[in-house]
Amino acid sequence: MMSTKLTCKEVRINMMGLLDNEISEEQKAALLGHIESCPSCQKMYNDFRTLKKDTQEMKFKKLPEIYWDDYWTQVYNRMERGFSWILISIGVMILLVYGGYEVTRDFFLDPQKPLLLKIGVGAFTAGIIVLFVSVLREKLMIRKIDKYRSVER
Amino acid sequence: MKTDNEAITACRAGDKEMYRVLVERYKTRAYYAALMYTHNRDDALDLSQEAFYRAYKALDSFDNSRKFYTWFYRILKNICINFVTRKRTHNQVSADDENRPELVSSGLNPEEILERSEQSELLWQAINQLKEKDREIIILKEFQEMSYREIAEVLNIPQGSVMSRLYNARQRLLKEVEYLNDEY
Numbered sequence: 001m002m003s004t005k006l007t008c009k010e011v012r013i014n015m016m017g018l019l020d021n022e023i024s025e026e027q028k029a030a031l032l033g034h035i036e037s038c039p040s041c042q043k044m045y046n047d048f049r050t051l052k053k054d055t056q057e058m059k060f061k062k063l064p065e066i067y068w069d070d071y072w073t074q075v076y077n078r079m080e081r082g083f084s085w086i087l088i089s090i091g092v093m094i095l096l097v098y099g100g101y102e103v104t105r106d107f108f109l110d111p112q113k114p115l116l117l118k119i120g121v122g123a124f125t126a127g128i129i130v131l132f133v134s135v136l137r138e139k140l141m142i143r144k145i146d147k148y149r150s151v152e153r
Numbered sequence: 154m155k156t157d158n159e160a161i162t163a164c165r166a167g168d169k170e171m172y173r174v175l176v177e178r179y180k181t182r183a184y185y186a187a188l189m190y191t192h193n194r195d196d197a198l199d200l201s202q203e204a205f206y207r208a209y210k211a212l213d214s215f216d217n218s219r220k221f222y223t224w225f226y227r228i229l230k231n232i233c234i235n236f237v238t239r240k241r242t243h244n245q246v247s248a249d250d251e252n253r254p255e256l257v258s259s260g261l262n263p264e265e266i267l268e269r270s271e272q273s274e275l276l277w278q279a280i281n282q283l284k285e286k287d288r289e290i291i292i293l294k295e296f297q298e299m300s301y302r303e304i305a306e307v308l309n310i311p312q313g314s315v316m317s318r319l320y321n322a323r324q325r326l327l328k329e330v331e332y333l334n335d336e337y
């Protein structure tokens with residue numbers, strides 16, 4: 001494939017592989033051959049090389065060691081917390097359902113009230129409880145993100 | 154030292170501590186990847202840790218024939234994009250902000266992110282002026298130091314088109330740098 005004459009466009013695209021060291025020796029030789037004999041591709045190659053060099057010289061601020069030491073613990077805590085959230089959610093729901101039943105017990109035990117109405121009220125209450133727990137959970141999660149947001153600027 | 158796949162197998166079997174192998178191995182890359190979106194240290198820490206946690210929860214859906222980090226990176230990227238979009242809609246958007254890439258936090262914060270150097274700051278600015286598609290591939294190659302194979306996996310594109318995508322992105326970056334150089 002490389003034995004056929006390369007167009008400038010092909011050379012420029014394949015030049016990326018040359019810069020990033022992602023092509024074979026054989027391909028390299030063919031590209032460099034063209035670059036040496038073609039001034040406009042040569043200029044481009046030099047520009048790209050400078051750009052890559054400048055990018056690699058960019059120095060990002062290092063994070064203080066203490067953050068790195070603590071990193072795993074932070075992740076681990078989230079893993080643990082994820083499980084405890086499930087337990088808490090289930091727990092809160094059971095307590096609310098139980099409490100709700102205690103309060104409305106007379107209503108549910110009243111044989112005068114039709115069964116359909118009891119099912120309706122029961123489903124309605126259960127829905128409200130699940131919704132309440134999930135909204136509460138979401139609010140708590142968002143507050144955590146907001147904490148950072150307000151510190152900024 | 155355990156390989157990624159050995160650690161993942163152990164995690165799936167319930168050994169939480171083994172997840173540490175993966176976190177220690179990739180935390181630096183993950184942090185800097187998040188920093189490219191948030192431009193803010195605390196957010197980058199928070200989001201990268203959140204990504205590790207979510208990846209842990211989703212570990213069962215990880216395909217062993219792929220690389221952990223490229224799979225993880227996609228989770229991280231989603232979290233970052235959601236965060237930045239939410240933050241942008243939350244804050245007032247000024248007319249000037251309209252020209253900036255949509256998925257990047259609006260402040261460039263070079264002083265918080267880079268060691269002082271005029272050349273670096275200019276380049277940082279130029280990179281962040283690029284369209285998201287161009288910006289991302291440059292970050293994956295230069296700062297995340299991914300191979301073409303990994304880039305193809307992350308971006309879900311054929312390996313053959315990585316070079317032309319990179320070529321276009323770098324060419325536009327050169328133009329951006331040239332433009333900024335002329336301005337100063």
Ligand SMILES: [Zn+2]
Nearest residue numbers: 008011038041
């Ligand atoms: Zn040429």
